[in-house]
Amino acid sequence: MNQLNVVAQDTEHDLPLLQLGRRLQADQYRFITVTPLTHQRVNARAENHRARHLRDIFGWSRPFESELLPEAELRTLMECGLLRAHGGMWLSEVRWSSIDDLLFVHSSFPTTSHDSVFFGPDTYRFAQAIQEHLRTSSHRIQNAVDIGCGSGAGAIVIAQARRDAQVLAVDINPTALRYTAVNAALAEVENVATQPSDLLGNVFGQFDLIVANPPYMQDIQQRAYRHGGENLGSDLSVKIVGQAIExxxxxxxxxxxxxxPSVDGVDIFFKHAWPLFDRPDLSWTYREMDPDVFGEELESATYAMAERIAAVVLTVTRMPAS
Structure with missing residues (x-):
């Protein structure tokens, strides 16, 4: 099978979802997704208990009455399971968020199911980090992969900027692969393929660019979209470093x-990852994009010893052959 046909085939049964995305694009819909805590606070306001327009329905995940959508569209979304009844009104099972001129479908708020596809401020920082790398790197990208692709934001940002690259989006979550296929079709990038894989376990070959925005919290419910394993959620990221550099x-x-996460001034992720890339055949950079994210987690018993959680970007480059 030609890899570039995978996205088109994957979106056939999600055609109503793709059509909804195109309709929102035509209506110049835009929505910037905030943190779950901010989302909760904004929706708690009395005037926000029900939807008044499309951003309320598909961005803020607010209940809406049938009159807000055309009858035919409402019926199609109901038949496809994209809407559910809620207190005499309806709720969308998906949300739509913007990055620049791109639109992405992902899971509705709140993300409670184990196959939820998360999108939020981390996604924006991830996309910005990729864009900055693509602006400053002169290395040609022929093959790239987005590990744990989620909504496909990383893969699609790469594919849009490097049209001649083959970009693979992998995830263990079938819902993430579905949404990535829809989002790639919506972005009209034909150089993205989706594939189920646990990290790089089902993927072969070498890559010119590997990107990842993995879950990094230690989640007591171990939800796949949120749980990064032990060491305060760092284990999964360390595992990705180990696999990817090879x-x-x-x-x-x-x-x-x-x-x-930091404990007594020690960066737990860096402490465990550094031995993996401290090698003469590799060069690396490490920086904080935000020194303090998800501060509310510090109130939990899991993070009782942590001082802060920073958002960081690690780049590791294999030296070119001499």
């Missing part, structure tokens, strides 16, 4: 956006 082509780069 799959870099000469001159290729791993760009990892993740969270870094």
């Amino acid at each position: 799959r870099l082509a000469p001159g290729g780069t791993l760009l990892l956006y993740t969270g870094a």
Whole structure:
């Protein structure tokens, strides 16, 4: 099977979802997704208990009455399971968020199911980190992969900027692969393919660019979209570093956006990841994009010893062959 046909085939049974995205694009719909805590606070306001327009329905995940959507569209969305009844009104099972001129479908608020596809401020920082790398790197990208692609934001940002690259989006979550296929079709990038894989377990070959924005919280419910394992959620990110650096082509780069919890001034993620890339054949950079994210987690017993959680970007590049 031609990889570039995978997205088109995947979206056939999601055609109503793709059509909804195109309708929102035509209506110049835009929505910037905030943190779950901000979302909760804004929706708690008395005037926001029900939807008044499309941004309320598909951005803020507010209950809406049938009159807000055309009858035919409402019926199609109901038949496809994209709406559910709620107190005599309706709720959308999906949300739509913007990055620049791109539109992405992902799970509705709140993300409670184990197959939820998360999108939020981390997604924006991840996309910005990729865009900055693409602006400053002169290395040609022929093959790229987005590990744990979620909504496909990383893969699609790469594919849009490097039209001649083959970009693979992998995830263990079938819903994430579905949404990525829809989002790639909506963005009209034909160089993205989706594939189920646990990290790089089902993927072969070397890559010029590997990107990842993995879950990085230690979640007591171990929800796949949120749980980053032990060491305060750092284990999954460390595992990605270990796998990815062995799959870099000469001159290729791993760009990892993740969270870094600190205990007594020690960066737990960096402490465990550094031995993996402290090698003469690799060069690396490490920086904080935001020194303090998800501060509310520090109130939980899991993070009782943590001082802060930072949003960080690690880049590791394999030296070109001499």
